Amino acid sequence: MTISEIIGVLRSRWRVTLCVALIGILTGLLTYLLTPSSYTAVATLYVNATVTNSPNNAYQGAQLSAQRVASYTELATSTRVSRQVVQDLGLPQTPEALSRQLSASSPSGSVVITLSARDALPDAAVAIVNDTANVFTNLVNELERPDSSLAVQAVDVRVVEPAITASVTSLGLRSALLYGAISGIALGVGAAFLYSSLDNRIRSAGALSDATELPILGSIPKSNQPPSSDLLMSSAGSGLLESYRALRTNLQYIEIDRPPRVLVVTSPGEGEGKSTTAINTAIALGLAGSRVLLVDCDLRRPQVADRLGINNDVGLTSVLSGKTRADDATQSWNRSLIHVLPSGPLPPNPSELLGSQHMHRTIAHLRSTYDYVVLDTPPVIPVTDAAALAPASDGVLLVVASGRTRVPQVDASKKTLTAVGSHILGCVLNLAPQQSGEGSYYGPLAGAVSKETSISPQDLVSDESTLTMKRHGATGESSRPQPGPRQR
Numbered sequence: 001m002t003i004s005e006i007i008g009v010l011r012s013r014w015r016v017t018l019c020v021a022l023i024g025i026l027t028g029l030l031t032y033l034l035t036p037s038s039y040t041a042v043a044t045l046y047v048n049a050t051v052t053n054s055p056n057n058a059y060q061g062a063q064l065s066a067q068r069v070a071s072y073t074e075l076a077t078s079t080r081v082s083r084q085v086v087q088d089l090g091l092p093q094t095p096e097a098l099s100r101q102l103s104a105s106s107p108s109g110s111v112v113i114t115l116s117a118r119d120a121l122p123d124a125a126v127a128i129v130n131d132t133a134n135v136f137t138n139l140v141n142e143l144e145r146p147d148s149s150l151a152v153q154a155v156d157v158r159v160v161e162p163a164i165t166a167s168v169t170s171l172g173l174r175s176a177l178l179y180g181a182i183s184g185i186a187l188g189v190g191a192a193f194l195y196s197s198l199d200n201r202i203r204s205a206g207a208l209s210d211a212t213e214l215p216i217l218g219s220i221p222k223s224n225q226p227p228s229s230d231l232l233m234s235s236a237g238s239g240l241l242e243s244y245r246a247l248r249t250n251l252q253y254i255e256i257d258r259p260p261r262v263l264v265v266t267s268p269g270e271g272e273g274k275s276t277t278a279i280n281t282a283i284a285l286g287l288a289g290s291r292v293l294l295v296d297c298d299l300r301r302p303q304v305a306d307r308l309g310i311n312n313d314v315g316l317t318s319v320l321s322g323k324t325r326a327d328d329a330t331q332s333w334n335r336s337l338i339h340v341l342p343s344g345p346l347p348p349n350p351s352e353l354l355g356s357q358h359m360h361r362t363i364a365h366l367r368s369t370y371d372y373v374v375l376d377t378p379p380v381i382p383v384t385d386a387a388a389l390a391p392a393s394d395g396v397l398l399v400v401a402s403g404r405t406r407v408p409q410v411d412a413s414k415k416t417l418t419a420v421g422s423h424i425l426g427c428v429l430n431l432a433p434q435q436s437g438e439g440s441y442y443g444p445l446a447g448a449v450s451k452e453t454s455i456s457p458q459d460l461v462s463d464e465s466t467l468t469m470k471r472h473g474a475t476g477e478s479s480r481p482q483p484g485p486r487q488r
Helices: 003-012 014-034 055-076 079-089 095-101 122-144 173-198 205-212 239-253 274-287 304-308 316-320 350-354 357-369 385-392 407-419 457-461 464-472
Strands: 039-049 102-105 112-119 155-161 216-221 262-266 292-296 331-333 338-341 372-376 395-401 424-432
Touching: 003 014, 014 173, 039 055, 039 122, 055 079, 055 102, 055 112, 055 122, 079 095, 079 122, 095 102, 095 112, 102 122, 112 122, 122 155, 205 216, 205 407, 205 424, 216 239, 239 274, 239 424, 262 274, 262 357, 262 385, 274 292, 274 304, 274 338, 274 372, 274 395, 274 424, 292 304, 292 357, 304 338, 316 357, 350 357, 350 385, 357 372, 357 385, 385 407, 395 407, 407 424
Parallel strands: 216 424, 262 372, 262 395, 292 338, 292 372, 395 424
Antiparallel strands: 039 112, 039 155, 102 112, 331 338
16 A cells, blocks of 8 residues: 555544544543552562582572572562561452562573562552562572581572662553553554445545446536535536536547437436436536437436426326327426426336336437437436336446445446446546546646537526527527437
8 A cells, every 4th residue: 555545544534543542542541540559669689699619619509599580580479478478567458469469570591589569559569579578588598498507508589679669650641641642543543444444435536447447427526505506507617517517528529439319327326416417417418509308217206307496297207108299298498408308297117117118219209309318217226217228228327426335336236237238338426525626727627628619507597599599500499309300
């Protein structure tokens, strides 16, 4: 993992790191408040070899002392010693508990033993370690005393430096907070990387491309505005408009020899912005002067009519049931910028209607009338409606929500659409985090601004004859599309 990737993980998971670091600091504070003070007193003992009649004997004595040290360090903290100390000082604890307060150590090859005792009171720690040293030396001298009165004791233990004062060994407030902060930050960084490795949500266009191996046709920035302001007409001059211009340009050049004209817009799951993307894609194509029809094929939870403020009493289901013709059910929106075929009354069998031959014939008719037909369909994973309709289109736009859609959902959607023979044109990353420099001349959206004659949102306030002239090159043309393909 590169440094930039590490910084990216920490930046995206800073809340996790901060929370764990604060927990660490709080833990350090609680440890300081709940842990009683501890004092340690230290006494130093010396293991002495008394055999010194000759250099050879002195060497053997030193070796003997070094050999005894390992056993003596264990003996100094044994219950045999602590039992006598408890009796001498009248301590309330048991010999076993006192043994746990004692420790003895000696560096390798040394004949010096460091004996220490811990206690909540400094004077008690001093008394315990000094009495332990005395009891221990007496015990060693007793064990090492020869049987014969004429023999010389080979090894004895002496107290070199008794304890005078005890030092504080428990953590102070500053140390407790420091250790807690260091531990918390370390654990927080680890938690951030663990969470990042387990989190399989799509967060960037690069991650989406890696997950799908499909072209990324657009990256729609996340907006802080309410859903009613997500339409291009409410976002004149914003990065949202430039993002959809980029998507429009990519659609026009994705397959230059056979550009897609009938587009299915769907998403893996709910709440990922596929209806907003379908509406705005249709508007962006209409702003470029194309004749566009937006069809609400979501016959379960239709949104197009409500979002655009049009009547939904008659629509696609009315056409498929034979009650009216598609041309008669179509409504113009925003002075014929685009035309809309709403869903109509909700049917009991949406999948069967969308996969019917009548639906296919309706799409073929609409293809001959409009430059672009944008079909807003239900999500792929919950229902099969999009999969049933996709083969009749020229391609599918898969809308993925940054920070919401997970890799397995995208993979499942791709497999479902591919299994029915549909052509996935690419993906649109919705709710993408805005990058610095977005929309600048040489920024990521520089190629989005095409040089074609287009209508800015300000032009929409002009009268209908002016608008018609700008879109079709002459005044007086009817807002309802005429049968037959448009001459390009």
